[in-house]
Amino acid sequence: MTPSTRRSCLSWAALSALGLFAPAARAFGESSAFNPRLLSAGSRRAAGVRDSAAGRWSWELLRRTSAPSRLLPSRVSADRAELWAEPFAIWSGDSDVGSLAGSELRGLDRFFRLGGLLLVDDSAPENPVFGGSARRELAKIFPELPPVRLSPTHVVFKSYYLLDRVVGRVPGKSVDAIVRGKMAQVLFLDVDLLGALAREGDSWALDVGSGGSEQREYAVRLAVNIAMYVLCSDYKDDQVHAEWLMRRRGNSRR
Amino acid sequence: MQFRLALAEDLTVLSLALTLVIVSAWLGFALYELFNRRVRSLSLWLSVVLATVGILAVLLRPVRVQSRSRFVGARVAVLLDRSRRLLLPDEGSTREDRLRQIVKQLSQRFQGARLSFWGFAEGELTPFSPDSPKSPQKDESDLQDALRQLSRAAGERPQSVIVVSDGRFVRPSNEASDEELQRLLGSLKAPLHAVAVSQRAPRDAAVRAVHNAGAAVAHQPLALNLEVSCSGGLECGELPVVVRELRQGEQSAELAAGKVDLRDKESARLELQITLERAGTRLVEVAITPPEGDEVPDNDRRILTFNVARERVRLLHVAGRPTYDVRSLRTWLKANESVDLVAFFILRTRQSTPMTLRESDELALIPFPVHDLFTEHLPSFDAVVLQDIDAVTYELAQYLPAVERYVQRGGGIIMVGGPSSFAGGGYAGSSLERVMPAGMGDPNRPYDLAEFFPRYTDAGRAAPVLGSLRDLISEDLPKMVGSNLLGPPRDGAIVLWEHPARRVGEAAMPVLSLSDAGDGRSVALSVDGTHQLAFSEFAERTAGRAYGALWDGLLGWLMRDPRYEAARVELTRPCIAGEPAELRLTPLPGASGPVELEIEALGRSSNKIVRRAALPPSGPVLLEPGSLEPGGYSAKVRVGQAPATRFDFACERGGVAFSDSRPDTQRLQRLARLGGGQYVDRERVSQLPVPAPTEVATERESAPLLPQWLWALLAALGLGWHWIERRRAGLA
Numbered sequence: 006m007t008p009s010t011r012r013s014c015l016s017w018a019a020l021s022a023l024g025l026f027a028p029a030a031r032a033f034g035e036s037s038a039f040n041p042r043l044l045s046a047g048s049r050r051a052a053g054v055r056d057s058a059a060g061r062w063s064w065e066l067l068r069r070t071s072a073p074s075r076l077l078p079s080r081v082s083a084d085r086a087e088l089w090a091e092p093f094a095i096w097s098g099d100s101d102v103g104s105l106a107g108s109e110l111r112g113l114d115r116f117f118r119l120g121g122l123l124l125v126d127d128s129a130p131e132n133p134v135f136g137g138s139a140r141r142e143l144a145k146i147f148p149e150l151p152p153v154r155l156s157p158t159h160v161v162f163k164s165y166y167l168l169d170r171v172v173g174r175v176p177g178k179s180v181d182a183i184v185r186g187k188m189a190q191v192l193f194l195d196v197d198l199l200g201a202l203a204r205e206g207d208s209w210a211l212d213v214g215s216g217g218s219e220q221r222e223y224a225v226r227l228a229v230n231i232a233m234y235v236l237c238s239d240y241k242d243d244q245v246h247a248e249w250l251m252r253r254r255g256n257s258r259r
Numbered sequence: 260m261q262f263r264l265a266l267a268e269d270l271t272v273l274s275l276a277l278t279l280v281i282v283s284a285w286l287g288f289a290l291y292e293l294f295n296r297r298v299r300s301l302s303l304w305l306s307v308v309l310a311t312v313g314i315l316a317v318l319l320r321p322v323r324v325q326s327r328s329r330f331v332g333a334r335v336a337v338l339l340d341r342s343r344r345l346l347l348p349d350e351g352s353t354r355e356d357r358l359r360q361i362v363k364q365l366s367q368r369f370q371g372a373r374l375s376f377w378g379f380a381e382g383e384l385t386p387f388s389p390d391s392p393k394s395p396q397k398d399e400s401d402l403q404d405a406l407r408q409l410s411r412a413a414g415e416r417p418q419s420v421i422v423v424s425d426g427r428f429v430r431p432s433n434e435a436s437d438e439e440l441q442r443l444l445g446s447l448k449a450p451l452h453a454v455a456v457s458q459r460a461p462r463d464a465a466v467r468a469v470h471n472a473g474a475a476v477a478h479q480p481l482a483l484n485l486e487v488s489c490s491g492g493l494e495c496g497e498l499p500v501v502v503r504e505l506r507q508g509e510q511s512a513e514l515a516a517g518k519v520d521l522r523d524k525e526s527a528r529l530e531l532q533i534t535l536e537r538a539g540t541r542l543v544e545v546a547i548t549p550p551e552g553d554e555v556p557d558n559d560r561r562i563l564t565f566n567v568a569r570e571r572v573r574l575l576h577v578a579g580r581p582t583y584d585v586r587s588l589r590t591w592l593k594a595n596e597s598v599d600l601v602a603f604f605i606l607r608t609r610q611s612t613p614m615t616l617r618e619s620d621e622l623a624l625i626p627f628p629v630h631d632l633f634t635e636h637l638p639s640f641d642a643v644v645l646q647d648i649d650a651v652t653y654e655l656a657q658y659l660p661a662v663e664r665y666v667q668r669g670g671g672i673i674m675v676g677g678p679s680s681f682a683g684g685g686y687a688g689s690s691l692e693r694v695m696p697a698g699m700g701d702p703n704r705p706y707d708l709a710e711f712f713p714r715y716t717d718a719g720r721a722a723p724v725l726g727s728l729r730d731l732i733s734e735d736l737p738k739m740v741g742s743n744l745l746g747p748p749r750d751g752a753i754v755l756w757e758h759p760a761r762r763v764g765e766a767a768m769p770v771l772s773l774s775d776a777g778d779g780r781s782v783a784l785s786v787d788g789t790h791q792l793a794f795s796e797f798a799e800r801t802a803g804r805a806y807g808a809l810w811d812g813l814l815g816w817l818m819r820d821p822r823y824e825a826a827r828v829e830l831t832r833p834c835i836a837g838e839p840a841e842l843r844l845t846p847l848p849g850a851s852g853p854v855e856l857e858i859e860a861l862g863r864s865s866n867k868i869v870r871r872a873a874l875p876p877s878g879p880v881l882l883e884p885g886s887l888e889p890g891g892y893s894a895k896v897r898v899g900q901a902p903a904t905r906f907d908f909a910c911e912r913g914g915v916a917f918s919d920s921r922p923d924t925q926r927l928q929r930l931a932r933l934g935g936g937q938y939v940d941r942e943r944v945s946q947l948p949v950p951a952p953t954e955v956a957t958e959r960e961s962a963p964l965l966p967q968w969l970w971a972l973l974a975a976l977g978l979g980w981h982w983i984e985r986r987r988a989g990l991a
Contacts, residue, residue: 033706033741034647034678037582037787071580071608086796092583119794119803120590163623165606166613188590222614236581237604238590241623245601249625 038073039066039232044094044123046083046109047102047142054210055097055128056080058199062228065202069229070165072236083109083116092121093235097199099129101138105145114146122235123191130175130195143183143191152181152193160242161189164233166226173224174200174213188238192231198224260327267320268961278318286311292990300988306981313974320963320970327958332372333950336409336417337365339387340424340456341378342400343835343916347425348554349457354425354922355394357456357941361423362389364944365454372949375417379405398833398915402930403430403443410446418950420447422930423454426923433926437933444934451934452947453927458940460921462491464498464549465558467526467918477538477569478639487519487547488526490921491554495521498547502533505542505562505861505891508667508777514543536638537669537778538569539819540907542861542891555920557913562891564909571599572818575632575640577655578604579648579679587790588646588675591810598814601640603627605653633658637665642817647677647787651685663690667777671817677787678706681743694776696753696783697769698746706743711759712736713770713786718900719755723847724773724816724823727808728792731801737791739770745785748772753902773816773902775895780817816902825850825901828894831881834910836889842906844896845879852899856882861891861907874898 041059063074081087081094084106088094094116105113116123125143127136140152155161161180162168171177173196182189201224203210213220240246266275289307298304339362345355366374366389376387380397384405402422409420431440444451468486475481483502489495497518503511515531535541546560553559576592578585581604592600606624607613615621633655637643643662650656666672674680674695683705686692692699715734719725736756747763748754752774757767773782792798793806816823831841844854851874858868868884882896887910897903924940931938939946 033708034582034787036740037584037677037790039581039583068611069607069613070611071605073580073582086799089794089796089799092586092794115799119798121794165623166615167621167623225614233581233606236583236586237606238586238593240581240589240602240604243600243602245603246623246625 034073035075038075039063039236040075040091040093041078041232042091042094043078043080044083044088044096045080046096046113047098047105047138054205055199055203057204057210058202059095061202061204062232065225066229066232069225070233072232074232083112085112088112088116089119089121092119093124094121095124095126095199096139097126097128098135098139099127101134102142103138105142110142110145113143117146117185117190120188120190122189124194124198124231125191126173126194126196126198128197128200130173130177130197133195136193136195140193147183147185147191150183150185152183152191155180155182155189159189160239161192161230161234163241164230164237166230168223168226168230170223171227172196172201172216172220173198173227174211176214176216176220189234196224196227198228198231201225202228260325263324263326264964265322265324265961267322267963270319275319278315282311282315282318285314296988296990298988298990300984303981303984303988306977306984310974310977310981313970313977316965316970317967317974320967321965322961323964324959324961326956326960328954328956330952331955332369332952333418334415334953335369335372335374335419335421335950337362337374337376337421337423338379338384338402338405338409339376340400340402340422340428341380341385341387341395342397342428343395343914344400344425344427344920345395345456347457347917347920348461350459354456358423359389361454361456361941361944362387364941365421365423365947368945368947369949371952372419377405377409384408396832396835396838400424400428401430402428406443406447406451410448417447417449418953419936419948420449420451420934421454421936421947422451422927423456424927425457426453426455426925426927427919427921428926431930433923440930440933444930447934450936450948451930452936453931453934453938454944454947455922455924455927455938455940457922458924460491461554462493462552463555463558463920464489464493464495464521464547464553465555465918465920466500466545466547466561467558469545469561469563471565475535475541475565475567477567477641478534478536478573480532480534483515483531483533483545485519485529485531485545486526487521487529488919489521490525493550493552495550497521498549500529500531500545500547502531503544503546504533504535505544506668506778507859507861507893509863511544511862512668519547535565535567538567538641539669541565541567541669542907542909544891555913555917557889557911558917558920561914561918562889562909562911564907569641569818571597572641572814573599573639574601574814575637575643576600576602576646577632577644577648578602578646579653579677579684580605580608582647582677582787583794584675584677584787584790585646587793587806588644588810591793591807603632605648609652627653629654629658633661637661637670638668640670642671642673642814644673644675645680646675647679647684649679649684650689652679656685656689659686659689659691663694666694666779666781669778671780671782673782673784673813673817675787675789676706676743676785680787681705681745681783681785683743694774694779695749695781696772696774697748697785698763700744700746704744706741707761708741709760710738710740711742712738713756714759714767716754716757716767716900718753718902719771721825721850721852721899721901722753722755722823723825724812724902725755725809726823727812728805731805731808732792735797737788737795737797739786739788741786742768742770743785745769745772745783749774751775751903753900773813775903775905780819782813782817784813819905824904825898826896826904828896828904828906830908833914834887834892834908835914836910836912837886840884840887840910842882842884842894842896843879844882844898846874846898850874850898850901852901854880854882855897856884857895857897857903858884858887859893859895860888861893 059078177196181193183191378387467488470484514533682700687699754769756771761768856870895903928938
């Protein structure tokens with residue numbers, strides 16, 4: 006059974022079932038559940054089909070893992086205190102964000118100082134204006150910390166799935182990050198991850214190009230891994246996992 | 260009445276010397292001149308003599324002294340050994356009884372002398388009253404220090420010093436050279452005699468010494484070097500030795516055992532390795548099984564107190580699902596250099612669909628090693644955090660009895676709230692519930708959905724465990740979304756936070772509670788929202804530091820960090836079985852309320868000794884639990900509403916003092932020989948020499964031999980005659 010076949014077997018009935026027990030979990034444990042919030046910052050407020058991707062992200066996380074997740078993620082503004090309520094946000098766009106306001110920079114700065122993690126997802130990697138402008142604005146908060154390329158052995162590539170590629174709606178090569186201490190605080194993706202997860206009605210909103218369903222599956226896996234990295238930080242780097250994972254990676258290469 | 264001549268009493272040595280120099284110079288010059296000029300005039304020679312005598316008499320002013328005196332007995336200092344070794348048996352009696360008989364004999368023998376009795380042990384010399392029934396208190400005796408104190412004491416020096424002991428004092432040791440001993444004894448400026456209270460070693464098998472190489476560190480093997488002895492002609496053969504840890508609420512746990520071969524030997528050594536798993540004060544018993552005929556049973560076992568350190572807190576963090584609450588705790592634990600973290604998170608449920616072809620190649624998941632963790636490895640952890648994990652689903656339930664034993668034996672446990680914690684996780688009615696601070700609740704209604712703000716209790720306000728958190732955010736706490744529904748607090752548990760609306764019986768439902776359980780400690784936190792102290796709008800006020808303050812306190816209290824105890828408790832002196840024990844409680848500043856002391860013997864359940872006292876406005880409180888039997892004890896002292904402070908201590912009847920029961924008469928003989936005195940046993944006290952009495956002047960009167968003017972006239976006549984004679988002899 007291929008992943009795509011299994012995926013086709015999955016019905017929205019399952020989603021409904023999850024929705025049924027969601028109220029209890031939402032009441033107790035909700036404040037702890039993963040919540041892929043979309044960030045509004047800068048002069049261009051992106052909105053549209055990718056707004057549905059956050060819900061799908063949560064749904065996939067619930068389906069595939071034990072992590073509780075909020076199915077109706079919210080949108081937060083960089084200059085509002087709600088940003089500090091939770092440690093994760095996604096900033097996506099397809100054009101230059103312009104210059105962030107002082108209040109937005111201060112809001113983001115506090116978010117990072119508390120230990121928050123921001124995912125910067127370029128929706129138009131073919132013309133990476135958004136990614137470049139986001140790096141430019143975030144450099145005002147991290148002037149001493151330029152983005153670095155994450156090595157293929159970074160924990161984000163093994164936090165749940167063993168990943169050897171970075172793909173979203175389009176394939177990519179790597180993940181850049183701003184790392185403070187041992188933790189990545191900003192992840193830069195140039196693969197339009199939200200584009201690969203976006204839904205329109207009962208179908209995917211955007212094509213993933215030549216990679217087809219396998220590419221989309223790997224995009225979902227990357228999203229799951231990022232969620233697990235947010236929730237468990239470097240758990241999979243613990244010594245107790247290291248030997249086991251090395252052996253498993255060896256097997257998969259063979 | 261006695262008479263004698265003396266010089267004027269106001270003359271100093273300097274003035275006397277000056278006089279002699281001047282007069283000698285004058286006389287020398289005069290004689291030189293007379294000889295040089297070959298003067299043969301007798302009258303000139305006589306004038307020189309008369310003038311010299313006259314000048315000397317004027318300057319020295321001789322007096323006549325009339326005095327009366329009498330003889331008093333010599334001062335004799337008797338140093339009596341006051342170590343608890345004197346309580347050892349001695350041929351149907353004790354050495355202490357022998358010592359008191361010797362005191363009587365000395366009093367008779369030295370009737371004419373002035374006897375002063377001094378007790379020596381550790382520290383200052385203390386006057387000894389033969390009539391006082393007070394028995395020896397100190398473990399060891401130090402004769403060297405006692406002799407130094409005696410030689411430096413002000414007042415009249417003794418003319419004779421008598422040491423009464425069994426000779427087994429710590430100093431001077433047998434290794435001291437003759438020169439060293441002579442230097443020490445020479446400072447007395449009096450002969451030193453020695454009287455042995457005992458000469459025969461009792462038939463005794465004993466734990467003579469226990470040494471450990473290095474400091475005791477939790478989870479690390481520690482070598483115990485034991486010396487076991489067999490003396491007094493007792494046949495010991497091979498003696499079994501066992502080392503046990505004394506624990507509360509259960510039988511002592513055997514740590515090591517062995518046999519020591521004492522055939523044809525008086526003592527032998529044995530090395531045993533032990534591993535103490537829990538940090539803090541731990542009591543370890545070393546015991547031998549003595550053969551028939553052992554006359555001193557009190558030294559067949561020693562109870563040693565180990566202050567077990569830990570390099571880092573080894574902590575097991577098990578979470579049933581990854582959440583922001585798990586994230587915050589893990590982040591804090593990983594950042595804490597004092598914590599050695601082992602974490603296992605359930606990342607996938609049985610219902611999860613990871614959408615993989617070959618899971619083993621595509622997933623980075625490993626099986627949850629629940630069996631290994633909660634059997635083989637459990638004792639190696641200092642504390643366990645169970646966070647929102649379903650005990651039934653993840654097969655933890657069958658190991659909960661082991662977790663209960665782990666806590667009883669000194670482990671720490673924290674259960675953190677979540678839908679799968681407490682009753683929601685199948686813990687209700689489990690053996691783990693017996694060691695938790697609060698009941699696990701009702702499985703049919705495991706949690707509540709209502710939002711609320713946890714409320715501090717009086718105990719929460721008084722507890723140092725929350726002191727840092729209150730310093731940061733006062734009593735404000737973030738809003739919690741739901742809570743596990745817990746039962747009432749267990750006896751002795753302390754509730755720090757309570758639910759503002761939910762009640763259990765008459766009281767508010769506990770939200771954060773803690774308790775002692777056997778040798779261990781437990782914490783129950785019924786909410787999953789403390790991560791808001793680390794990351795939230797609320798947390799932004801303190802830059803997230805409040806989270807660290809809370810968990811630092813909880814983990815610190817669990818690990819018995821003195822910073823989070825409400826008071827410091829200690830013994831004022833070593834606890835001796837059968838003697839009144841005394842504990843000193845020093846409360847933290849600001850502590851208030853009555854003091855309650857509860858003492859329980861370690862081991863299976865026993866009767867508790869309870870004492871209550873009022874807390875003074877300042878300073879420590881002394882608590883007297885009375886006389887205790889030999890064994891290990893756990894004292895729990897509670898000040899007001901604050902959590903109890905625990906202090907474990909040992910009470911021995913023999914202890915160090917009884918470890919070597921053989922008298923050392925050879926050392927006494929050597930001291931007497933080098934000190935210029937005599938060595939005698941208790942049968943021959945009457946042979947000790949009595950020093951001669953001392954003469955003491957009782958009346959004294961001095962008067963000038965002649966009036967001062969008469970001496971001056973004599974000198975003037977002498978000098979005048981000499982001047983005339985010189986002129987007649989043709990001298991200038």
